[in-house]
Amino acid sequence: MPEHDEDELPGLRAAVDVLADVGLDDSLSALRGWDSLAVLIFIAHCEQVRGFVPTGAQVRSCRTPRDLLALIRSHQK
Numbered sequence: 001m002p003e004h005d006e007d008e009l010p011g012l013r014a015a016v017d018v019l020a021d022v023g024l025d026d027s028l029s030a031l032r033g034w035d036s037l038a039v040l041i042f043i044a045h046c047e048q049v050r051g052f053v054p055t056g057a058q059v060r061s062c063r064t065p066r067d068l069l070a071l072i073r074s075h076q077k
Contacts (some may be wrong), residue, residue, distance in 0.1 A: 055076070
């Protein structure tokens, strides 16, 4: 897995459509499409690609794409 958020963001953007045009520090709550479906898509991505299942509360606590990437890294083996 890439070590820098800038290197990881394109993969996350590809997996979660609503993140396609966001920057690392853009507010998730300000994104029109960041809703319960986007959260479920992110959780499914984590399960299928990363091998762990974050809770809804963990995902909802993330404020930016950078926070989502930090959540992913916190569960790396």
